[in-house]
Amino acid sequence: MHLEQREVERNITRREVLYVLKTGFHEQKEDDFDEVYNNWHYAVRGKSLDDRDLRIFVSFDEETMMIIITTFEIQRKTYG
Amino acid sequence: MDKTIQNEFIDYGCGFPVLLKNVPMRKVHGKWIPDVNYNELEKSILIMLCHKPFKLTGNEIRFIRLYFEMTLKEFANRFGVQHPTVVKWENFKNDPTNMTLGTEKDIRLFLIGHIKGKRKIADLYTEFEQKPFRTNRSVEPLQTIEIDMEGVAI
Numbered sequence: 118m119h120l121e122q123r124e125v126e127r128n129i130t131r132r133e134v135l136y137v138l139k140t141g142f143h144e145q146k147e148d149d150f151d152e153v154y155n156n157w158h159y160a161v162r163g164k165s166l167d168d169r170d171l172r173i174f175v176s177f178d179e180e181t182m183m184i185i186i187t188t189f190e191i192q193r194k195t196y197g
Numbered sequence: 198m199d200k201t202i203q204n205e206f207i208d209y210g211c212g213f214p215v216l217l218k219n220v221p222m223r224k225v226h227g228k229w230i231p232d233v234n235y236n237e238l239e240k241s242i243l244i245m246l247c248h249k250p251f252k253l254t255g256n257e258i259r260f261i262r263l264y265f266e267m268t269l270k271e272f273a274n275r276f277g278v279q280h281p282t283v284v285k286w287e288n289f290k291n292d293p294t295n296m297t298l299g300t301e302k303d304i305r306l307f308l309i310g311h312i313k314g315k316r317k318i319a320d321l322y323t324e325f326e327q328k329p330f331r332t333n334r335s336v337e338p339l340q341t342i343e344i345d346m347e348g349v350a351i
Contacts, residue, residue: 131210
């Protein structure tokens with residue numbers, strides 16, 4: 118599983134992504150269709166061991182089985 | 198599918214840079230990405246961290262903790278400290294932590310015990326006694342780990 122520079126800048130590691138893929142849930146409303154490569158990017162959301170709320174977009178490829186498109190940390194909204 | 202071997206590639210997926218050499222690459226969706234077994238790669242990195250001649254950095258400690266799927270509290274309990282202490286270690290980022298040499302030895306022995314089997318623990322302990330690791334504050338800010346992918350199972 119390859120992580121891009123932007124994940125590094127967000128201080129998200131491969132182990133956190135794997136943990137969320139194992140324990141998170143499919144967030145169907147966030148799925149997105151990639152018209153360039155004609156396949157779906159599926160959103161998986163969950164908490165990391167450090168309680169970070171992450172959303173990961175994954176795509177399936179015939180040979181590599183799964184690739185990670187990108188990972189975001191969902192920022193908590195603050196009111197006041 | 199396009200494939201090639203790239204001389205060098207820096208992987209950041211562990212939270213710190215690891216220089217990979219002779220890396221099989223594969224083109225996926227128009228981008229070249231390493232075609233490696235990341236589980237084997239991370240095991241190799243953990244073994245290298247056991248033998249690293251300098252103190253472990255904050256990001257390396259974080260990688261070890263997350264590899265074993267331990268929370269801050271679980272990691273702290275395992276190594277006999279309070280969890281804010283682990284937070285402090287990890288906040289050193291790419292600098293060596295200020296943990297005691299005894300704790301660092303314990304962490305490295307824990308690693309080797311979980312990766313290579315008990316017989317090697319004694320060998321590693323002897324290695325620490327003969328060549329204690331050094332603090333590298335005055336040397337370079339970051340000692341990059343290098344792994345030749347020809348030696349890692351793909």
